[in-house]
Amino acid sequence: MQIYKVGGAVRDRLLGIPVTDIDWVVVGATTEEMLAKGFRPVGADFPVFLHPKSGEEYALARTERKSGRGYGGFTFHASPEVTLEEDLIRRDLTINAMAEDDQQNLTDPYHGQQDLKDRLLRHVSPAFAEDPLRVLRVARFAARYAGLGFTVAPQTLELMRQLADSGELQALTAERSWKEISRALMEDQPQIFIEVLRECGALKVLMPEVDALFGVPQPEAHHPEIDTGVHTLSVLQQSALHKLPLTVRWACLLHDLGKGLTPTEEWPRHIAHEHTGLKLIKAVNERFKAPKDCQELALLVGQYHTHGHRALELKPSTLLELLQSFDVYRRPQRFEEFIAACEMDARGRKGLEQRSYPQADYLRGAAAAARGVAVQPLLEQGFKGPELGEAIKRERLKAIKAYKEHA
Numbered sequence: 001m002q003i004y005k006v007g008g009a010v011r012d013r014l015l016g017i018p019v020t021d022i023d024w025v026v027v028g029a030t031t032e033e034m035l036a037k038g039f040r041p042v043g044a045d046f047p048v049f050l051h052p053k054s055g056e057e058y059a060l061a062r063t064e065r066k067s068g069r070g071y072g073g074f075t076f077h078a079s080p081e082v083t084l085e086e087d088l089i090r091r092d093l094t095i096n097a098m099a100e101d102d103q104q105n106l107t108d109p110y111h112g113q114q115d116l117k118d119r120l121l122r123h124v125s126p127a128f129a130e131d132p133l134r135v136l137r138v139a140r141f142a143a144r145y146a147g148l149g150f151t152v153a154p155q156t157l158e159l160m161r162q163l164a165d166s167g168e169l170q171a172l173t174a175e176r177s178w179k180e181i182s183r184a185l186m187e188d189q190p191q192i193f194i195e196v197l198r199e200c201g202a203l204k205v206l207m208p209e210v211d212a213l214f215g216v217p218q219p220e221a222h223h224p225e226i227d228t229g230v231h232t233l234s235v236l237q238q239s240a241l242h243k244l245p246l247t248v249r250w251a252c253l254l255h256d257l258g259k260g261l262t263p264t265e266e267w268p269r270h271i272a273h274e275h276t277g278l279k280l281i282k283a284v285n286e287r288f289k290a291p292k293d294c295q296e297l298a299l300l301v302g303q304y305h306t307h308g309h310r311a312l313e314l315k316p317s318t319l320l321e322l323l324q325s326f327d328v329y330r331r332p333q334r335f336e337e338f339i340a341a342c343e344m345d346a347r348g349r350k351g352l353e354q355r356s357y358p359q360a361d362y363l364r365g366a367a368a369a370a371r372g373v374a375v376q377p378l379l380e381q382g383f384k385g386p387e388l389g390e391a392i393k394r395e396r397l398k399a400i401k402a403y404k405e406h407a
């Protein structure tokens with residue numbers, strides 16, 4: 001049997017990027033031979049094994065034929081006769097379809113090296129269309145390698161467009177899509193992921209609520225960029241520039257969905273978009289089965305981001321309600337993430353990227369004041385049950401009033 005390093009490990013070594021994950025392909029072997037060498041099989045469908053020591057993935061060379069719709073619709077053919085070239089041709093991009101032996105001799109039948117030089121994300125063959133997830137993968141790679149100057153080849157973009165139009169994307173499971181989306185959002189330029197999806201028509205299918213924001217105007221006085229889609233991408237970009245976690249990036253992407261529902265007669269104003277957007281945020285959250293912390297923060301940021309911007313003008317009672325809504329006493333981190341998302345929203349505007357955001361420290365101060373109220377003295381005064389709750393609230397309100405007067 002011959003063993004080759006394939007995929008991302010070869011690509012990233014040639015790009016001079018640190019390699020974290022190594023995938024291997026094994027040519028000329030049978031499942032029985034692999035098991036005899038101590039490899040552990042993974043899953044039932046794929047002829048993939050884990051190395052007994054390193055735990056790295058070793059896949060038997062295989063060809064794939066599509067036999068139906070969706071991810072389940074595959075038949076696999078793995079046998080010792082399948083050649084390396086046959087295995088590589090079914091892969092997504094030329095830059096992912098190179099193999100290397102233990103002497104670092106490269107097998108590159110589909111000109112991946114040339115495309116690395118030309119900074120092109122190009123599909124290997126029409127077999128690209130056999131897995132619609134690749135539309136998201138290419139958009140993710142475009143986001144990841146944008147800094148190196150990579151773009152999607154026009155023919156590949158065309159193929160992605162055909163896949164988006166065909167309805168195949170609907171067959172993707174929430175889990176597979178979310179894995180791509182969440183990885184893409186954690187790249188340095190996540191806005192490119194959304195831009196590429198939009199360009200090939202996949203955004204309209206996957207997140208029509210985000211797609212609908214493009215072409216929707218906002219008041220120029222607050223939003224020099226005017227367009228809500230452009231604003232959303234800038235907010236997302238800011239969240240990456242500030243190295244914020246996935247929860248915040250997800251919330252940034254979804255914070256203004258309500259603006260896509262504003263009747264055109266009301267443009268460029270978006271009265272109550274914080275409320276109208278909630279059902280859309282919920283729908284997107286559920287479509288991709290986003291993790292609970294992402295779902296929660298997106299909904300809270302959607303509902304309260306304008307409160308964040310007006311923090312300095314809010315009445316103490318409204319500030320208190322805001323803090324209660326976030327359960328800031330038990331979940332201080334979540335409130336920090338809210339503040340970060342608001343700040344990115346304020347900065348994701350043309351020409352305002354460097355502006356200061358005094359609301360952030362003001363909100364932190366208000367939260368600290370409310371959290372500073374001690375419960376013990378109230379217990380000692382004999383408060384119990386609902387009355388204790390009321391007394392705590394009264395004290396917190398007093399603390400916020402005092403804070404507001406001195407801030």
Ligand code: CTP
Nearest residue numbers: 007008009023090091092093096097131133134
């Ligand atoms: N692959 C593919 N189509 C997919 C998934 C994977 O063709 N839908 C192939 C590609 O050749 C890819 C390899 O399998 O390079 C390994 O896949 P994976 O580990 O998911 O991605 P990497 O390319 O290694 O990229 P990353 O750095 O994002 O892990």
